[in-house]
Amino acid sequence: MTNLEPPKARRVYLLLRDRIASGEYRARSSLPSEPALAEQNGVSRVTVRRALDQLASEGLIERRPGAGTFVKGGQASLPMTGDISNVLAHLVEMGQTTEVKLLSFGYIVPPPAIVEALRLDPDERTQRSVRLRLIDGQPFSYLVTNVPERIGLSYSEADLASTPLLELLERSGLVAERASQTVGATLAGPDTAEPLGLEVGAALLSMTRVVYDPSGKGIEHLQALYRPDRYSFQLDLQRTGAGDARSWKPVDRPRKVAAPARSGRRAPARRPAMEKGSAE
Amino acid sequence: MTNLEPPKARRVYLLLRDRIASGEYRARSSLPSEPALAEQNGVSRVTVRRALDQLASEGLIERRPGAGTFVKGGQASLPMTGDISNVLAHLVEMGQTTEVKLLSFGYIVPPPAIVEALRLDPDERTQRSVRLRLIDGQPFSYLVTNVPERIGLSYSEADLASTPLLELLERSGLVAERASQTVGATLAGPDTAEPLGLEVGAALLSMTRVVYDPSGKGIEHLQALYRPDRYSFQLDLQRTGAGDARSWKPVDRPRKVAAPARSGRRAPARRPAMEKGSAE
DNA sequence: CAATCCTGTATCATATTTAATACAGAAATC
DNA sequence: GATTTCTGTATTAAATATGATACAGGATTG
Structure with missing residues (x-):
């Protein structure tokens, strides 16, 4: 009757973005193909495509015609x-x-x-x-x-x-x-x-x-x-x-302790860091 | 071209839910009327209606035909x-x-x-x-x-x-x-x-x-x-x-210190609380 | 009781999203 | 170089979301 859920393309987009950020798909390596992603998520290829378009426009992936879609490892500006x-x-x-x-x-x-x-x-x-x-x-x-x-x-x-x-x-x-x-x-x-x-x-x-x-x-x-x-x-x-x-x-934050894990299933992080805790 | 944003009904739903939870609309008092909400959010009344349907089905609001829509103050099960x-x-x-x-x-x-x-x-x-x-x-x-x-x-x-x-x-x-x-x-x-x-x-x-x-x-x-x-x-x-x-x-958490503010613009909270910090 | 404002309900038109399908061209594999 | 696999692109149809509008009936106000 009423559907308040996000559109399917958005779901796929969010899922992929999360996986990329969490390192599940490694940088410089390829994502599953569009048809594969479509089947895995139970949506059409067009929908997968829209999700990929978004990711590409954000610079998270790189698409090479004929070759595949690749995670653009890089300067994920760290939080x-x-x-x-x-x-x-x-x-x-x-x-x-x-x-x-x-x-x-x-x-x-x-x-x-x-x-x-x-x-x-x-x-x-x-x-x-x-x-x-x-x-x-x-x-x-x-x-x-x-x-x-x-x-x-x-x-x-x-x-x-x-x-x-x-x-x-x-x-x-x-x-x-x-x-x-x-x-x-x-x-x-x-x-x-x-x-x-x-x-x-x-x-x-x-x-x-x-x-x-x-x-x-x-x-x-x-x-x-x-x-x-x-x-x-x-x-x-x-x-x-x-x-x-x-x-x-x-x-008090031991500086340079480790390559600390990031939150939110997000990117691995070398940390530029701030010297003292910040307010607000 | 491509729109990955959540549907409008969902936006309105999220907005209202947040406002209710944050106490911006007080319990037992009324929300703005459907036409008013429609205009405020730049959507049609039908769309507002869908958002309200969802809120009602979650028990957050109560609708009284002819009178208005009311926030159902209540047992918001606290986190x-x-x-x-x-x-x-x-x-x-x-x-x-x-x-x-x-x-x-x-x-x-x-x-x-x-x-x-x-x-x-x-x-x-x-x-x-x-x-x-x-x-x-x-x-x-x-x-x-x-x-x-x-x-x-x-x-x-x-x-x-x-x-x-x-x-x-x-x-x-x-x-x-x-x-x-x-x-x-x-x-x-x-x-x-x-x-x-x-x-x-x-x-x-x-x-x-x-x-x-x-x-x-x-x-x-x-x-x-x-x-x-x-x-x-x-x-x-x-x-x-x-x-x-x-x-x-x-x-170490001073128990019963205050009616502590809740996170995420959410409900005011009397706190049942747990004696000791919990894991995971 | 009349006027007004509200929600409940329904209808119809339009725009957008999703899907199914087909085909062209680039890249990799053998 | 032929084959396969991939992305790029286009066209179609169906489902869905949204909007505009109208009207019935309850609640409130005076």
Whole structure:
């Protein structure tokens, strides 16, 4: 009756893209032939073709008439990684440049989810800002912050575009004492897809962070959405103790530890890396 | 020419679902009318209708002829949360039951990404297993592990279905000394969507973990995919030190600290929670 | 009760997606 | 060089998604 599933060509495209990224089809080697792919996925060759067209237009594969379709190993621009236990630190550049675009700014009546998270009084308003963070001119995160109105008034709209929010808060004499972060995944909607330069329906890494002052009142609510191909979280752990007391402890990212595995069944990665964990 | 984007009805569906989950449309209150939604999204009413049909069939909204469409506040079954700094601990149940289904098991020539991550010799084979983890009979994670062949031989296929892999490895006398975890997001492909009970194209939270022994050799490569509506990572942080030395430290999840913000622009959450961080 | 706004339902037209099929030309194999 | 296998291209038909429109009937408002 009603079919809300993605079109078949898209399915095949996603599948192949994933397999290429995960290294299942090795670079410089060939993919199965179009007829083979068609049969494997139960679709027609025309459909397979459309998926391949897309991959080719993104530069992921190379097609040689008569020969086959080949994975274009190469400069898969690697994602930055944020040290998840230190995501609150300022963003330190490593030759790369990050800039911030302020997409929207204003005072609103926050949705109930935010009221609850920040423990606001009913009808208390918040300053809501939407920012886009770019690296080398390429957007990689979409940030929606809510700050209680009285706090938000302590800095200007222009400040937001240049200074990390937490720093602004602390300058105002506020103390960020505790924070709670949750990491999940969502799909890009029309509103988030466009500024991030993605299609609607792309996968996004999401982080929600609530920062509290010593009294337990909420200071900041951040909803961050990341392009997983440009940003991911990393946490390095070290075993400590012995016997039953053995447990894992986060360690300050041992640099150059390994060719670290990438997330999301994606590309193998030599890591250019950033010296310190980055914020937002 | 070629359009690989999801159908419009799906876009609207995703958008609304996100807004409902994020609390943007409050529970027990009404959504904009069908004509309004149609205009806002630049689609016809018929299309909006299809999106609403889907939401209704999932029980997220309630439609009252003549009156409007209402958000069905309710028992949005909350996601489990894993303490991200402790994801290596065993899974401890809290009244809930987890079981494991072994979907596939065998020895393979691993893709290059795995070879690199585990620092295998070229042509060294790995034991690859695919497992599905369920809670209360509902799947929430899809796990692909690769272990160097010589190590994998130290335990049986049946062991895998009952015992956490890391425990098996340590029983064999191996020492897990260091681990590296990367968290990202992907889309569900046909292969992962089906066992997880999702549609193709759904968002997945992904974690890649590589465990090393003291010599720096890779012991285990885990690629985990989570349903974000059933599982998410959480990290609680506490400010320590003073002045320039101020920094954030992970803290063992302070229970009942707040109505914690949820990930992915999703539902507000009272948290039933698990006592200890869970594995995989 | 009348006016209005909403959802439920149906019909018809159009654009797009998918499939089935055929054939040309490039590349690899023997 | 002949054969096979592959991609490039085109044409057709069917299925599907989308849009435009109309109207019935419940809910709400005044």
